[in-house]
Each structure stands twice: as C-alpha cells, then as structure tokens.
Amino acid sequence: xxxxxxxxxxxxxxxxxxxxxxxxxxxxxxxxxxxxxxxxxxxxxxxxxxxxxxxxxxxxxxxxxxxxxxxxxxxxxxxxxxxxxxxxxxxxxxxxxxxxxxxxxxxxxxxxxxxxxxxxxxxxxxxxxxxxxxxxxxxxxxxxxxxxxxxxxxxxxxxxxxxxxxxxxxxxxxxxxxxxxxxxxxxxxxxxxxxxxxxxxxxxxxxxxxxxxxxxxxxxxxxxxxxxxxxxxxxxxxxxxxxxxxxxxxxxxxxxxxxxxxxxxxxxxxxxxxxxxxxxxxxxxxxxxxxxxxxxxxxxxxxxxxxxxxxxxxxxxxxxxxxxxxxxxxxxxxxxxxxxxxxxxxxxxxxxxxxxxxxxxxxxxxxxxxxxxxxxxxxxxxxxxxxxxxxxxxxxxxxxxxxxxxxxxxxxxxx
Numbered sequence: 067x068x069x070x071x072x073x074x075x076x077x078x079x080x081x082x083x084x085x086x087x088x089x090x091x092x093x094x095x096x097x098x099x100x101x102x103x104x105x106x107x108x109x110x111x112x113x114x115x116x117x118x119x120x121x122x123x124x125x126x127x128x129x130x131x132x133x134x135x136x137x138x139x140x141x142x143x144x145x146x147x148x149x150x151x152x153x154x155x156x157x158x159x160x161x162x163x164x165x166x167x168x169x170x171x172x173x174x175x176x177x178x179x180x181x182x183x184x185x186x187x188x189x190x191x192x193x194x195x196x197x198x199x200x201x202x203x204x205x206x207x208x209x210x211x212x213x214x215x216x217x218x219x220x221x222x223x224x225x226x227x228x229x230x231x232x233x234x235x236x237x238x239x240x241x242x243x244x245x246x247x248x249x250x251x252x253x254x255x256x257x258x259x260x261x262x263x264x265x266x267x268x269x270x271x272x273x274x275x276x277x278x279x280x281x282x283x284x285x286x287x288x289x290x291x292x293x294x295x296x297x298x299x300x301x302x303x304x305x306x307x308x309x310x311x312x313x314x315x316x317x318x319x320x321x322x323x324x325x326x327x328x329x330x331x332x333x334x335x336x337x338x339x340x341x342x343x344x345x346x347x348x349x350x351x352x353x354x355x356x357x358x359x360x361x362x363x364x365x366x367x368x369x370x371x372x373x374x375x376x377x378x379x380x381x382x383x384x385x386x387x388x389x390x391x392x393x394x395x396x397x398x399x400x401x402x403x404x405x406x407x408x409x410x411x412x413x414x415x416x417x418x419x420x421x422x423x424x425x426x427x428x429x430x431x432x433x434x435x436x437x438x439x440x441x442x443x444x445x446x447x448x449x450x451x452x453x454x455x456x457x458x459x460x461x462x463x464x465x466x467x468x469x470x471x472x473x474x475x476x477x478x479x480x481x
Contacts, residue, residue: 069248069256073212077263079241080185080210086239087208088182092159094237099202101233103151106198109229110144116221117194124218132321132380136192137218147195150447151202157446160465161208175475180468182208184265187257188449189279191216191271197226199447201243205234207467210242212264214257216271217249258283268462270450273377288462291453292377293323293405295435298394298420300411301332305339307432308410309346312383314434315408317350321379323451324406324428324438328374328384330394333359336387340364343385352381359387374401391416395423402426404453406435427453427460 087095106113117139124134160180167177186209188200197213204211215223227245234240246253254275258267261284269279270290280287297315299308315326331339336359344364347354355373356366366385373384374397388394391409398407408430409420417431428438428451440448440461448461458466 067250067252069250069253070260073246073253073256073260074263076212076241076244076246077185077260080212080244081263083239083242084182084184084208084210087205087210087242088161090208090238095159095205095208096155098205098234098237099151099155101237102198102202102230103148105229105233106144106148106151110141113139113144113222113225113229114141116225119221120194120219129218130380133192133218136321137194137222139194139222143195147198150441151198153441154202154206154447154464157206157464159206160468165470172479173477174479177473177475178470179473180465181471183467183469184209185263186211186467187214187260187264187267187285188212189214189254189257189267189269189271189275191275192218194219194222194226196270196449197223197245198230200449201230203447203449203464203467205238205242207464209467210244212244212246212257214246214254220249254278255282258285258287261285268449288452288458289454290450290462291405292403293325293451294327294375294377294401294403295324295406295408296328296330296394296398296402297326297408297410297435298330298388298391298398299332299335299339300391300409300413300416301334302412302416303332303335303410304412305335305342308339309342311408311410311432311434312343313346313350315436316347316352316383317381318436320381322436323377324435325379326383326435327376327378328386328401330386330388330397331360332391332394333387333389336360337363340385347383350381352383355382355384357386360385377403391419395420398424398426405451406430406438408433408435427451
C-alpha cells in the first residue's frame with residue numbers, strides 16, 4: 067500500500083499547527099502539557115488495559131524479557147510519565163532566547179535567536195512512554211510532530227495519542243500531535259521521504275531501524291544511535307568502586323541504550339578483578355562472554371568477534387583483557403557506537419587521556435554510563451541520545467529541538 071498521500075495530509079495539518087505553536091505563549095504550551103499529565107492519571111485503567119493487550123501479544127510472539135520490560139506500563143510508571151511531563155513545564159522555554167547578539171558599527175542590531183524546527187517525524191520501537199515524551203517535548207519547543215511507534219506497542223500508543231489530542235484541544239491545535247495508526251513497515255519508508263513536509267526525522271530503536279532510516283531518508287535525520295557502551299577498568303582502579311559501577315551499568319536496567327555491554331580490563335589487575343566480577347555477576351544472573359585471556363582466568367562463555375559489536379540489551383556482558391589504556395581506547399575506537407564510554411581509574415593522567423581521546427557523546431571518569439540521560443544530567447527530558455556530530459550530540463532535549471534565526475533590526479541602513 068502507498069501511504070504517501072495520507073501521510074502528506076497529516077503533515078500538512080501538522081505544519082499548520084506548527085505555525086501556531088511557533089508563536090503561542092509559554093503559559094499556553096505549559097497548560098497543554100499539564101492537561102496531558104492529568105489525562106494520563108485520570109485514564110490510567112484505560113491505558114493499562116491497552117498495554118495488557120500489547121504485553122500478551124508480545125509474549126505470544128516470544129519477545130525477550132528485556133523487550134517486555136520496555137513495553138510494560140504499570141501504575142507507578144504511568145505516574146512517573148505524568149511527573150516527567152510536569153517537570154518539562156518547569157524547564158525554561160528555549161523559543162525566542164537569544165543565543166548571541168551584537169550591535170554593528172553601522173547601528174544594526176543582530177540577534178541569533180532560537181526558533182522551532184517545525185514538524186518532527188519520530189520513529190520508535192517498543193517504548194510507549196516515548197509517545198508522551200515526544201509529544202510534550204515537541205509542544206514545549208514549539209514543534210508539531212508525527213509519531214510512528216512500533217507495532218509491539220500499538221494498542222497502548224493508540225490510546226495515549228487519543229488522550230493527548232483530547233487533552234491539548236482547548237489550548238493548541240490537535241494536529242500538533244499526530245499518531246500514525248499503521249503497523250506496515252512500508253509506512254516508515256513513506257514517512258522518511260516526505261521531503262518538503264517534514265523538517266526532521268528522529269529514529270529511536272534498534273540498529274536495523276536506525277540504519278534503515280539513515281540510509282533511505284530524504285528528510286534530514288538526527289541519529290539516536292545504539293549503545294555499545296564500554297567500561298575500562300584501569301590498573302590503578304579501586305576495584306570495589308569498579309565492581310559497583312559495572313554492576314549498576316549492566317544490571318540496573320539492561321534493556322536501555324546507556325547500559326554496559328563490554329568491560330575492558332587492564333592485564334595488571336585482571337587476575338584479581340575477574341574472579342570478583344564472576345562471583346558478583348553469577349549471583350546477579352549475568353552471563354559473561356570472555357576473550358581467550360579471560361577464559362584462561364575464569365570459566366566463561368567464549369566471546370566471538372560478533373560479541374564486540376553487539377548491543378545485548380540483556381543480562382549479558384563481554385569482557386576483554388587489554389595491555390593498557392591505549393589498548394582500551396583502540397578497542398573502543400574499533401567497536402564503540404559513540405554513545406557512552408567510561409574509565410575507572412585513580413590515575414589523573416589516564417583519566418584526562420581517556421576524556422580527550424575517546425570519541426563519544428558522553429565520556430565518564432569513575433561513574434556509570436547509566437547517567438547518559440537528559441534528566442540525570444540535569445538538562446530535563448529528552449527524545450533520545452544523539453550519537454552524530456551535526457546539529458545535536460548527546461541528550462536530545464528542548465534546546466536541541468530548535469534551530470536558529472537571525473533577527474536584524476535597523477534604522478534605515480543600506481549596504
């Protein structure tokens with residue numbers, strides 16, 4: 067089926083709404099977001115009933131426990147989503163803020179100000195909370211959006227989008243938030259080729275989804291990449307700290323993009339650290355896949371070449387022994403996804419080398435990669451973590467959902 071014409075109609079409605087949103091007050095946008103939060107809380111049972119259908123269908127399809135966890139909504143999770151919406155209300159409105167300004171010698175006042183991107187196409191998998199996150203962030207940053215969620219969360223997303231549209235109607239056009247109610251993959255191809263109708267596309271999900279969007283889109287794309295995240299345990303590391311950090315990074319929520327996938331261990335401390343790691347992870351149910359040198363020290367599943375390039379999103383971790391920090395950085399250069407990388411060390415020079423040489427959106431010293439999140443870093447809610455270098459990198463929050471406009475004010479100057 068060719069979905070282009072239907073999507074164009076949605077995009078035209080969204081573009082009309084975007085023109086309104088670009089000029090409405092912060093107060094009006096905040097009231098719309100508050101109404102969304104209230105609607106989530108007041109219609110919790112309706113949301114949970116729809117989510118139960120998606121969970122049952124997912125289990126019947128054999129989705130992994132990690133994916134089911136991504137999909138699952140509970141009363142507490144719905145409350146958290148509503149609270150996250152209210153937190154966005156408290157964030158500064160980026161629209162109209164002056165990035166920089168100056169008065170030229172000829173008297174011209176030149177201001178570079180933040181303005182909305184326009185119409186955002188959001189393509190994502192499994193997580194129904196993204197439907198709400200995308201809607202409220204788009205509204206606050208003055209953008210309209212077209213949302214294409216994954217088939218796994220279709221029933222939940224459909225109910226959420228209906229509640230959102232009803233909630234915002236008294237304040238802003240309902241077409242500011244549009245849910246694409248098709249599960250056919252062909253609709254994604256049609257959506258990402260709406261050049262002239264969409265201003266940007268943001269894919270969030272598996273490597274397959276992201277690659278398909280990046281390779282086939284005719285609309286500018288902000289790539290929120292997968293997270294093959296590493297933690298390097300240096301020779302000088304506090305091993306108690308290292309164990310606590312890698313446990314948090316791997317176990318706290320393994321199905322998210324900032325969770326740990328590979329541990330790199332300096333050879334000088336491997337014989338001391340690895341048995342402790344094995345004991346800790348065996349208790350926690352984490353499968354370790356190790357390089358040949360790791361296999362010689364502890365009983366683990368042999369790692370293959372594929373493991374170094376795999377985002378497990380599960381209670382699985384690969385371990386490699388390296389000669390030094392240079393070996394760790396080289397491994398990250400070869401296999402990292404430019405998402406989040408960490409070093410555990412008490413050597414200041416090594417920490418600075420790691421910060422300077424590792425190419426990633428977030429680089430850590432003595433901390434868990436799980437902090438790569440807009441809220442956790444103090445910047446508020448975000449659509450995902452951008453791993454590209456143009457326009458935005460790292461948490462894709464309110465400011466990153468804007469572009470700039472130059473406003474030049476004169477008194478009759480000519481050139």
